Each structure stands twice: as C-alpha cells, then as structure tokens.
Amino acid sequence: MLFRGLDxxxxxxxxxxxxxxxxxFGGKYNEPEEIGGDxxxxxxxxxxxxxxxxxxxxxxxxxxxxxxxxxxHQATGQRVVVLVDECDKPILDVLDHPERAHANRVYLPMTxxxxxxxx
Numbered sequence: 001m002l003f004r005g006l007d008x009x010x011x012x013x014x015x016x017x018x019x020x021x022x023x024x025f026g027g028k029y030n031e032p033e034e035i036g037g038d039x040x041x042x043x044x045x046x047x048x049x050x051x052x053x054x055x056x057x058x059x060x061x062x063x064x065x066x067x068x069x070x071x072x073h074q075a076t077g078q079r080v081v082v083l084v085d086e087c088d089k090p091i092l093d094v095l096d097h098p099e100r101a102h103a104n105r106v107y108l109p110m111t112x113x114x115x116x117x118x119x
Contacts, residue, residue: 019072021046021065024085028093032103035090036061043068061107 003009023042029035039061052071072080087108094100 016078018078018081019050019076020081020083021068021072022083022085025089026086027089029090029104030094030100032100032107035104035107040064 003012023039025035025038027034027038029038043061043064046068050068050072052068069080069082090104090108091101094104
C-alpha cells in the first residue's frame with residue numbers, strides 16, 4: 001500500500017479516494033525549453049488518462065496544470081494529489097551551467113505554486 005512504513009500512512013483516510021497527478025523529472029534537461037516541453041507531454045498524458053482534453057488557452061505547463069487540477073477537482077469534488085518525482089534533478093543536471101540551472105529553478109516553482117488549493 002502507498003506510504004506504508006511512513007509517518008503519513010497513519011494520518012491518511014484511506015477510505016477516501018482522490019484523483020492523482022504524477023509527474024517525474026527523471027529525464028535530462030540540458031536546455032531551458034526542454035523542461036517545459038517535458039511538462040507539457042506529461043500533462044497531455046494525464047489529460048488522456050483522465051479522459052479530458054486541453055483547454056486552448058492552456059499552452060504553458062503551469063496553466064495546463066492549473067486547468068487539469070481544477071477540472072479534476074470539479075469532476076470529483078476532491079482535492080487533487082500531485083506526486084512529483086525527482087523535482088530537483090533539472091537543476092542538479094545543469095549545475096555546471098548557472099544560467100540553465102537558474103532557468104530551470106525559476107520554471108519549477110511556477111509550475112507547482114500557480115495552483116491555489118480550493119477551499
């Protein structure tokens with residue numbers, strides 16, 4: 001079972017299901033635009049998995065993520081769980097190129113913190 005052996009396991013109501021969006025940054029991001037393209041591809045897969053289509057105005061990763069989260073919340077009435085794997089890798093991969101590391105570091109928070117949790 002998910003989170004078995006971790007402190008959160010005993011603090012979670014396992015009888016309630018939530019929609020889940022999983023994103024992974026296990027790839028290689030040598031150029032700043034690569035991370036944005038990868039996010040778009042992953043979000044397209046999430047949309048396909050949940051049977052939704054992208055909104056035309058959602059042409060950036062952060063906007064698309066916001067739309068997906070909003071639509072999943074509206075469809076289920078539940079908060080959406082976002083699991084992010086290897087979120088520091090796009091920065092660590094290019095530490096020897098400060099401008100690339102900075103660009104990736106700036107992009108990542110835009111993606112994750114643009115969404116405002118519904119009350």
